[in-house]
Amino acid sequence: xxxxxxxxxxxxVLVGPETADDAAVYRLSDELALVLTVDFFTPIVDDPxxxxxxxxxxxxxxxxxxxxxxxxxxxxxxFPRDRLPLGVLGEILRGGADKAREAxxxxxxxxxxxxxxxxxxxxxxxxxxxxxxxxxxxxxPGDALFLTKPIGTGIISTAIKNAKAPAAAVAAAVRTMVTxxxxxxxxxxxxxxxxxxxxxxxxxxGHLRGMTTGSKVRARLYAGRIPLLPDVVALAGAGLVxxxxxxxxxxxASIVRWADAIPEPMRAVIGDAQTSGGLLVATPDGPGLLAAxxxxxxxxxxxxxxxxxxxxxxxxxxxx
Numbered sequence: 636x637x638x639x640x641x642x643x644x645x646x647x648v649l650v651g652p653e654t655a656d657d658a659a660v661y662r663l664s665d666e667l668a669l670v671l672t673v674d675f676f677t678p679i680v681d682d683p684x685x686x687x688x689x690x691x692x693x694x695x696x697x698x699x700x701x702x703x704x705x706x707x708x709x710x711x712x713x714f715p716r717d718r719l720p721l722g723v724l725g726e727i728l729r730g731g732a733d734k735a736r737e738a739x740x741x742x743x744x745x746x747x748x749x750x751x752x753x754x755x756x757x758x759x760x761x762x763x764x765x766x767x768x769x770x771x772x773x774x775x776p777g778d779a780l781f782l783t784k785p786i787g788t789g790i791i792s793t794a795i796k797n798a799k800a801p802a803a804a805v806a807a808a809v810r811t812m813v814t815x816x817x818x819x820x821x822x823x824x825x826x827x828x829x830x831x832x833x834x835x836x837x838x839x840x841g842h843l844r845g846m847t848t849g850s851k852v853r854a855r856l857y858a859g860r861i862p863l864l865p866d867v868v869a870l871a872g873a874g875l876v877x878x879x880x881x882x883x884x885x886x887x888a889s890i891v892r893w894a895d896a897i898p899e900p901m902r903a904v905i906g907d908a909q910t911s912g913g914l915l916v917a918t919p920d921g922p923g924l925l926a927a928x929x930x931x932x933x934x935x936x937x938x939x940x941x942x943x944x945x946x947x948x949x950x951x952x953x954x955x
Contacts, residue, residue, distance in 0.1 A: 675756020687730025713750030784913025787867030
């Protein structure tokens with residue numbers, strides 16, 4: 636919808652809505668640019684403290700995905716104070732503040748409204764050198780595609796709401812969602828990065844589509860290499876697939892070529908809408924990135940595919 640607005644004419648806007656990037660970037664000088672982003676959502680886990688941690692980690696992720704360093708955060712809150720005790724909100728904000736502190740960032744203020752359902756998130760400001768911005772676009776043939784966290788959080792969140800999520804799957808999902816992408820971003824900064832994004836609401840396929848169509852390249856994913864959270868394929872097979880995931884699959888249907896051997900539940904997982912997902916990085920130095928991720932202690936990061944060739948449609952091939 637932002638693309639329906641008049642085109643931006645300010646030459647200092649280095650990244651705006653035209654490339655569906657994770658954040659906006661505004662040049663302050665030849666050496667410094669401001670990174671701006673905002674994100675919020677409804678609860679996806681039952682524990683308010685964990686929800687606050689996830690909301691903060693998710694908001695910070697958009698800054699890390701631009702190759703930037705976050706500076707400060709503002710909280711955004713919608714809360715039904717006539718229906719829930721304010722102590723619940725206090726726990727949510729405490730979780731967010733603790734996660735911000737882990738990132739070395741301060742929550743410096745915020746804004747709240749009465750709302751029928753809790754909604755929490757953060758606006759984050761960061762800094763980056765104008766020549767070192769990571770964008771969705773820029774992937775090149777020969778690049779390796781790395782994913783730094785497992786996927787399946789949307790399916791597990793739906794299973795939680797239906798009281799059908801195994802305890803181990805819930806614990807694994809919370810653990811990955813509260814994990815900052817800071818270490819993964821620092822590892823990626825040690826190599827050449829042609830394109831990067833974080834995997835959130837549009838899922839792995841949707842965010843990869845932004846990369847392939849913007850870069851005009853064809854990508855290949857290997858389903859068997861994609862890191863998954865426990866039980867997600869079985870939960871998808873049981874019909875616990877969120878509406879956002881189904882819409883994701885519909886949105887990419889025209890450019891995705893599925894191998895016949897990939898069953899429908901696995902297709903749903905690969906398109907699953909994520910919260911606080913990992914970074915998706917296109918780099919010509921796969922071994923270097925893998926080594927850097929290991930040095931930074933990023934567990935589960937995997938090469939999930941590669942950029943194959945130039946392609947005006949941005950086709951994504953998914954092999955078994």
